[in-house]
Amino acid sequence: MFGLGLKKRNKTDLRDTPIPEGHHLLEVNDLKMYFHTQDGVVKAVNGVSYTLDRGETLGVVGESGSGKSVTSLTIMGLIDMPPGKVEGGDVLYRGKSLINMSEAELEGVRGNDIAMIFQDPMTSLNPVYTIGRQLSEGMRLHKGMSKKEAMDRSIELLRMVGIPNAEQRVKEYPHEFSGGMRQRVMIAMALACEPDILIADEPTTALDVTIQAQIIELMQELQHKNGNAIIMITHDLGVVADIADKIMVMYAGSPVEFGSALEIFYEPMHPYTWGLNRSIPKQVQDEKQPLTPIKGNPPSLVDLPDGCPFSPRCPYATDLCRTQKPPTHTTKTGHYSKCHYSNDEQFVRANAPKVERIKPGDIASERGVDA
Amino acid sequence: MADSNVLLRVEHLCKDFPVDKGFLAKHSKNARYVHAVNDVSFDIAAGETFGLVGESGCGKSTTGRCIMRLTEPTGGKVLFEGKNIAEMDKKALKSMRREMQFIFQDPYASLNPRMTIGEIISEPMVIHNTVPDKAERIDFVRELLDTVGLNPEHINRYPHEFSGGQRQRVGIARAFALRPKLIICDEPVSALDVSIQAQVLNLLTDLQKEFGTAYLFIAHDLSVVQHISDRVAVMYLGNMMEFSDWKTLYNEPCHPYTQSLLSAVPIPDPDIQGKRERIILRGDPPSPIDPPSGCPFHTRCPIAQAKCSQEKPELREVLPNHYCACHFAEPNPIKESSIEL
Ligand SMILES: Nc1ncnc2c1ncn2[C@@H]1O[C@H](COP(=O)(O)OP(=O)(O)OP(=O)(O)O)[C@@H](O)[C@H]1O
Ligand code: SF4
Ligand SMILES: [Mg+2]
Numbered sequence: 001m002f003g004l005g006l007k008k009r010n011k012t013d014l015r016d017t018p019i020p021e022g023h024h025l026l027e028v029n030d031l032k033m034y035f036h037t038q039d040g041v042v043k044a045v046n047g048v049s050y051t052l053d054r055g056e057t058l059g060v061v062g063e064s065g066s067g068k069s070v071t072s073l074t075i076m077g078l079i080d081m082p083p084g085k086v087e088g089g090d091v092l093y094r095g096k097s098l099i100n101m102s103e104a105e106l107e108g109v110r111g112n113d114i115a116m117i118f119q120d121p122m123t124s125l126n127p128v129y130t131i132g133r134q135l136s137e138g139m140r141l142h143k144g145m146s147k148k149e150a151m152d153r154s155i156e157l158l159r160m161v162g163i164p165n166a167e168q169r170v171k172e173y174p175h176e177f178s179g180g181m182r183q184r185v186m187i188a189m190a191l192a193c194e195p196d197i198l199i200a201d202e203p204t205t206a207l208d209v210t211i212q213a214q215i216i217e218l219m220q221e222l223q224h225k226n227g228n229a230i231i232m233i234t235h236d237l238g239v240v241a242d243i244a245d246k247i248m249v250m251y252a253g254s255p256v257e258f259g260s261a262l263e264i265f266y267e268p269m270h271p272y273t274w275g276l277n278r279s280i281p282k283q284v285q286d287e288k289q290p291l292t293p294i295k296g297n298p299p300s301l302v303d304l305p306d307g308c309p310f311s312p313r314c315p316y317a318t319d320l321c322r323t324q325k326p327p328t329h330t331t332k333t334g335h336y337s338k339c340h341y342s343n344d345e346q347f348v349r350a351n352a353p354k355v356e357r358i359k360p361g362d363i364a365s366e367r368g369v370d371a
Numbered sequence: 372m373a374d375s376n377v378l379l380r381v382e383h384l385c386k387d388f389p390v391d392k393g394f395l396a397k398h399s400k401n402a403r404y405v406h407a408v409n410d411v412s413f414d415i416a417a418g419e420t421f422g423l424v425g426e427s428g429c430g431k432s433t434t435g436r437c438i439m440r441l442t443e444p445t446g447g448k449v450l451f452e453g454k455n456i457a458e459m460d461k462k463a464l465k466s467m468r469r470e471m472q473f474i475f476q477d478p479y480a481s482l483n484p485r486m487t488i489g490e491i492i493s494e495p496m497v498i499h500n501t502v503p504d505k506a507e508r509i510d511f512v513r514e515l516l517d518t519v520g521l522n523p524e525h526i527n528r529y530p531h532e533f534s535g536g537q538r539q540r541v542g543i544a545r546a547f548a549l550r551p552k553l554i555i556c557d558e559p560v561s562a563l564d565v566s567i568q569a570q571v572l573n574l575l576t577d578l579q580k581e582f583g584t585a586y587l588f589i590a591h592d593l594s595v596v597q598h599i600s601d602r603v604a605v606m607y608l609g610n611m612m613e614f615s616d617w618k619t620l621y622n623e624p625c626h627p628y629t630q631s632l633l634s635a636v637p638i639p640d641p642d643i644q645g646k647r648e649r650i651i652l653r654g655d656p657p658s659p660i661d662p663p664s665g666c667p668f669h670t671r672c673p674i675a676q677a678k679c680s681q682e683k684p685e686l687r688e689v690l691p692n693h694y695c696a697c698h699f700a701e702p703n704p705i706k707e708s709s710i711e712l
Contacts, residue, residue, distance in 0.1 A: 063564040162653075178655050208426035208591070210652045213635040217651055235564065238594075238637030241644045261641050279569035280639055281598035286618065288598060293569035297534045358642045 013142075015113045015196040020095040024051040025229055026075075026197060031089035033074045036082060040302040044070040046253035047089070050246070051334075052197070055223065057230040059244030059261070061237060061276075063298055067253040068233045069119065072199045076116055077106045093197075112142040115190035116199040117183075125174040125182060131158070132170030135189055142193050157188040161218055180211035187215070191222060198223075199231040204239065216243060237280055241265060249273050252299055252309040259335030266355050269329070269337035269348055271314050277353045308340065316341065316351065378452060378553055378585050379415040379438065384408055385446035386433050390660055405659050407433040409609035409667075410447070412686070417552065420579065420586040422600030422617070424593055426632075426656060430609040431589045435555045438587070439473055440464065451553075469499050472546040474539075476558035481542055482530040489526035492516070492545045501549060515544040519574060536567030540574065547578060555587045560595060572599055593636050597621050605629045608659055608667040611686055613700075615693035625689050625700040628668045666697065674699055 019025060033045040044067045052058050060068050073079050075091050075098060091098040093114065098106065110116075118124040126134060135157060136150035145153065151170065158166035161184040174182060183203060190198055200219065204212035220243060223230055232243060240247055240261065247264040249257045249272065257270040268274055275294035282289055296313040299305055308326045311317040320340055329342040341347045387404040408430040415421045423431045437444040440456055449456045451467055459467060472495070475481040482491055492512045495501075502508045513523035519540040521533075530538055539559060546554050556575070560568040576599065578584065590596050596603055597617055604614035605628065613626040624630045631650040638644050652671045657663050663670050669679035678698055686696040 063566065180655055208656075209593070209635040210426065210631060211655065212637075213649065213651050214653075216637075236637070237565075237639035238644070241639045241641045242637040265639070265641055276565060277639075279565045281569075281572070281594040282639070291569040291573055291598070293573060294566035295570070297536065297567070298564075355640075358640075358646070 013113060014094060014096065014109055017094055017096075023092065023095040025054050025056075025094065026052040027090075027092040028071075028075065029090050029092070031071070031074065031091060032087040033070065033079060033084055034087050035084050037302075042301045043253050043304060044084075044301055045074055046304075048248075048250075048255050049089075049336075050248055050255070050258055052229050052231065052246070054196070054229055055227045056245045057223070057232060057243050059240030059247045060231060060233045060250060061235060061240055061247060062250030063235065065298065065301070066250040067301075068250055069201050071250070072116065072201060072231060072233060076110055076114060076199070077101070077103070078110075078116075108142070111138050111190075111195075112193045113195055114197045114199065115193065115195035117186045117190050117201060117203045119201045119205070124186065127174055130171055130173055131177070131185055135170070135185070135192055138189065139192050153192070154188075157192055158185070160222075161185070161188045161191075162214065163188075180207055180214065183207060183211075183215055184218070187218065187222075191226075194226055195228055197229045197231065199233070201233045202235070203232075205234070205236070212239075219243070237276065249276070252304060253301055254309060254338065256310065256339070257335075257337045259331075260333070263333070263335045266357055267335075268352055269335070269342040270339050271316055271351070272310050273337075274351065274353055275313075277355075308338075310339075316347075376416045377414045378417045379587070380450040380453075381414070381434070381438065381447070382412050382450070383447035384411045384434065384437055384444055384449065386430070386437055386442065387445045403660055406609050406662055407659060408437065408444075409662075411606070411609075411611050412447075413604055413611070413614065415553065415585050415587060418579070418583045418585050419601045420588055420599055422596035422603040423587065423589045423606060424591065424596045424603060424632075425606035426591060428656070428659065429606040430659075431591075431606055432557050434606075435473075435557050435587060435589050439468075439471065439555060441473075465499070469495075469501075469549050470552045472549065472551040472554045474542050474546050474554060474556045474559045476561055482538060484530055487527045487529055488516075488521075488533070488541045491530070491541060492548055495545060495548045499549060511548075512544075515548060518547075518578070519544045520570070534567075536563050536570060539563060539567075539571050543571070543574060543578070547582070547584070550582055551584060553585045553587065555589070557589045558591070559588075561590060561592060568595070575599065593633060605632065608656060608662055610667050611694075611696065612668065613693075613695045613697075615690075619690070619693055625693065625695040626668075626697050627672050627674050627700075631673070668697075 028048055028050050031045055031048045035042040035044055048071050050058060062068050077098060086099055132151055132154050135154035136147065139145045139150040139153055154170050155166045158169060163169055163181055163184055177185060204215050207215065219230060232240065234240060244261045247259065247261050248255045249264065249270065251272050257264065257268065257273045264273060268277065278292040279294060281291060294313050299309060299312065305312050307323045308321045311321040314321065326338045326340045328336050328338050330336040386408040387406055390403040390405055411434055413421065423434065425431050436442045438449050451471065456467060489512050492515055493508050496508055502511055512526060516523045516526060521537060521540050530541065533541065560571050563571060579586065588596060588599055600617050602614060603617050603620045605612045605626065607628050613620065613624065613629045620629065621633065624633055631652050634647065634649045650673060654671055657670055665680040665682055666684050669675040672679065684696045684698045686694050689695045689700055
């Protein structure tokens with residue numbers, strides 16, 4: 001990402017083009033990306049679909065290896081092909097396909113229209129360049145700023161992300177920053193070009209909770225100001241409850257459920273989502289709730305089970321589940337679930353965890369959808 | 372707590388690590404130290420779970436390692452069943468180790484890759500010669516594998532053939548092989564996914580019920596610690612800030628650090644999360660090489676006053692069995708506020 005020669009771009013930014021009628025800011029349609037390895041075909045992204053609008057935050061949750069990171073890297077065109085190969089589906093940004101874009105065009109989008117904060121800040125900061133230089137580079141490349149302009153803006157950005165003494169600190173190197181400060185630098189860098197979409201891959205997982213709270217507050221403040229969309233990848237259901245408008249639950253390379261945050265937390269339809277919900281220790285007032293783990297382990301992506309990928313671990317699995325891929329069941333609010341029994345209201349009502357809301361209300365009407 | 376019930380007592384435990392390497396630097400007058408553990412005291416009763424929480428680098432793991440005598444404390448005492456472990460001879464130490472086992476954070480690094488899981492689990496029994504007969508030992512290992520939810524047929528497999536959660540079960544089976552009275556669990560589930568984490572937490576709870584083992588449960592995840600612990604202690608920069616039974620600590624925290632820590636943990640419930648008052652602490656924790664004067668938390672504390680930077684607050688019993696080290700501790704959560712640094 002860094003150390004590229006500086007080429008000035010003179011095309012207009014894609015984010016200035018209006019979103020065509022009937023489209024969303026970002027649309028992922030049945031995206032499939034497989035790795036072809038010596039051990040076999042790793043179906044890392046296996047039919048991912050969602051839509052995202054400006055100002056919205058999508059939370060992507062799922063266990064380790066479920067394909068959360070690879071999905072976003074595919075959207076950004078950052079997967080090496082080979083071994084990777086897009087096997088189907090499309091990604092539309094403002095109505096324009098990112099999958100069919102040339103590498104040169106994509107380079108203009110990356111870091112500019114769509115920016116990403118990576119899982120480990122130390123590997124994505126270059127240790128031999130000063131923080132200021134690394135911040136400036138993108139702005140000189142994408143915005144055609146002069147060295148001086150870019151450096152002034154870098155100082156401003158560091159200040160904005162809450163780094164004290166910014167004039168001094170732009171001259172320092174990554175190792176001179178604490179973990180929380182490096183993550184803030186990463187955010188500053190991602191925001192340098194005021195992206196339309198900010199993809200944050202576990203931006204707080206390596207940080208302490210008090211620092212995590214600072215970073216999340218910062219991302220929300222900046223979103224409020226700039227109106228950008230956020231894709232927040234995390235395994236922490238607390239973090240998504242905190243910031244997500246929409247949630248996609250991934251399992252073994254596929255989204256098993258997608259919906260508004262309220263739908264996923266209060267009206268979940270998929271047995272895997274239920275299992276996750278029952279596995280997390282909840283902060284309870286008086287009594288400890290027993291945990292009900294999901295038995296077994298996630299499957300290998302090289303050797304996915306026939307039928308529903310969750311069937312070997314699902315307490316409700318039937319012969320149908322073990323042999324037939326479940327269809328996608330979608331409600332009128334766009335809430336979808338990939339389970340044979342999601343359209344069986346009685347089954348869902350009887351088996352979903354009972355969650356008492358402190359603020360009872362009709363979820364559909366809260367979303368402004370006519371029920 | 373009746374004294375007879377005390378299994379482990381930690382008194383004024385301190386551990387400093389020299390920062391500068393080399394003989395001269397270490398012995399110079401200006402030698403610098405990381406004050407990793409600073410005057411920490413607590414008791415663990417037989418059969419209870421005592422949780423130790425705090426952010427990275429606060430000295431939780433070092434406290435655990437000092438108790439196991441994996442590292443020598445620089446001050447204070449550790450008493451196991453009333454006996455000072457620093458004064459134990461080799462033989463006494465060996466028999467103490469039999470009663471006190473360790474489960475580590477990283478199930479990948481803590482198991483010898485060249486040993487089968489059968490060998491790994493039976494090793495403590497060989498060292499302590501508790502089950503001298505080999506055939507009997509193998510039967511016992513199979514039984515242990517079954518207890519921790521692994522297939523006894525897999526006794527001859529190697530660690531790399533197991534998933535993270537399964538490896539953690541191997542570590543647990545090994546820790547239980549000698550039926551110890553105390554197990555020090557250092558971040559035993561933090562490397563695991565939530566669904567697997569729940570499996571391991573339930574296993575630990577079931578084994579405790581069956582064998583009456585006490586746990587010192589060290590973790591940074593407050594929800595996990597709350598779930599498993601009877602009593603919980605909060606550490607910051609090597610110091611014990613507050614401790615009490617889990618219910619009181621989570622519902623009526625007195626220390627402003629505990630209050631801000633709890634308010635920073637996002638709750639997986641959008642309604643509650645949207646309505647909560649949060650205390651966002653500014654800045655990073657100070658360096659343990661050069662800790663602040665007075666109260667170690669005063670540089671980030673939303674209610675700090677002049678006294679806090681001058682005088683170190685003692686850990687005092689603010690309510691029965693509820694200890695807190697703050698000059699101005701109040702049982703009610705402080706209001707949302709923030710300080711700029
Ligand atoms: N270059 C590659 N070649 C082959 N397989 C790969 C490659 N990169 C990733 N994978 C596989 O793709 C799958 C999805 O990985 P991904 O990193 O997206 O998971 P994740 O959900 O982000 O997990 P985590 O929570 O651990 O970050 C995994 O099985 C991983 O091993
Ligand atoms: S399709 Fe069957 S196996 Fe899959 S989640 Fe639904 S009930 Fe379970
Ligand atoms: Mg990832």
